[in-house]
Amino acid sequence: MVVRGVAVSSMTVEDCEAYKDFLVAPSPAFTGPKRSRAGGRWRPFAPGGLSPDSQAYAVRVLRAAFTWLTDVRYLAGNPWSAVHDPATVTREVPVQVGRALPAGLWTGLRAALDARCAGDEAEGQDAEARQWRTARAAILLMGDSGLRRDEAAHARRENLRLLSLPSGGAPVWALTVTGKRRKQRTVPVSVATVRALREHWADRGRDFDAALDSAPLIVPLVIPVTGTARKKHGGAVEASYTTDAFGHLVRQAIQRVTVEFAARPDVPKEHLVQLANTSAHAFRHTFGTRAVARKMPVDVVQAILGHASLQTTSIYVRAEQQRMLEAAAQYYAADDGPG
Template identity: 60%
Template sequence: MHAYLHRYRDRPVTLRAYTRELERLILWSVVVRQKPLSSLLVEDCEAYKDFLRAPIASFTGPKRPRTSGRWRPFAPDGLSDDSQAYAVRVIRAAFAWLVEVRYLAGNPWSAVHEPATVIRESAVQVHRALPADLWMRVRRLLDERCTAPILPVPTEPGEAEVRLSKQARARAEQDAAPQWRAARAAILLMGDSGLRRVEAALAMREDLRPSNVRSESSTSARRQSGEGPLADESTRVRPRAVWTLTIVGKRRKQRTVPVSGATLDALRAHWADRNRIFDS
């Protein structure tokens, strides 16, 4: 099993999930059926599928650290139908590999059907998005934190003592500004493109590039800025290149997402704090 799991060493999320499912099976096989994995038959596999639906009390417990003596392989509520089907698929694939490398003569899990599940409708998770007004408040707060105050310079000897506390507070805010600029860049990037935290952390500069598409200001936007429909070409807002980021996300799927101008400005400010040139 270690040899099988070693194939996923470069995919930590998958490795963790597969390890969990196979570890559960090994514990059940040794403790409940009292036989090694290599001796499991079809009826044993069917019994384990039923076990996944209702684990015995000695296998369930609240979440504990893996090194704790009170750790249990299953939560008190057991597994959902989808999780049971996932476990069967993972185990079947592992046994198929054991057959492929000649460790087993046959795969008993090939005769076991997955638990019946319902394919649920994929609804847009609007409830997970911030309301527009709250998002604007977050952005304003980030901008305020990122702008370091100018330290007051005393002009008279007596003013130095009066402004000492203000200078200390301003200096602390000045020192924290680079960290806030890094947070702003990450938050705007995730807000623009819907990236997960892991995806944002693993994003690379070389995967961020301008596309061939250019954004154009709409007629309504020109009117709001004071331009009429017959405004001179020299006064029009010039098209701006649309930037995109290519990332590899969940299930190793590659996708390309847009990045706004505000996010690019935040990234440039963060790179300047690191003494790096963003547009090199």
């Protein structure tokens, strides 16, 4: 309306194409530094225009808006239906497999968690052990099943089942979760994880093995004193962790273990650095790297992790190959010497 003097109801395909060009390089009157929308100096675009991805997103939004205006008969037609999206490049998904814990560190962390969870009946120490048992269940649920933080936080008991295998082997625990793009998938759950969950449920005064028990797998045992938290967790129905609170539970436990490891001479410095920078999502990567290292088929790893593309899962394979080559190089260097 401002640049071309055309009303929205009169836009043509040529006007839409002109707007696409405008998104590449908005005129100076529409650009400016970031400011409050309430101020008179606010402008809709930053200097330099939109990125190709943002341009394509803007076109899709406008096309959808005009489709709705056409459906409600405000417009006679949708000129954006004849306009192609701006060209974009689909970038490789940056899966940060370097965050995965090495096998030795993962084993040491689990041993440290088990020791912390033992606790005793002394006043205060048993309450602390219960909190450690909550954190251990959360970490194992991600590290042994490859769940995302949100998936683990909202996992429920009624979706965890003991399934018999057609081959006649030992039954396997399986958990159904809803992940990205609202897609359901079923992941295996280790015996160690189920054992940790049982202890966490015992701390809650609940029977983990009760038939058809409907409740979150993991819930807070220590409720903050804020009114919102009290209201959320004060009812008869147990409330699950929020995604951020779940991540905070895990990070807090890892930070305390890192302090403990720092006083031990047998823990390498690089392990301390990695553990200090470990987030909840790192345990999902830990599962991926361990699964590939143990020769689990890549398509099975893809299904468990819920990757839409096998290309994403293959990053774990390339990372394992890289580790193998580096280890081989060090092995040969010890015999052959420099060069």
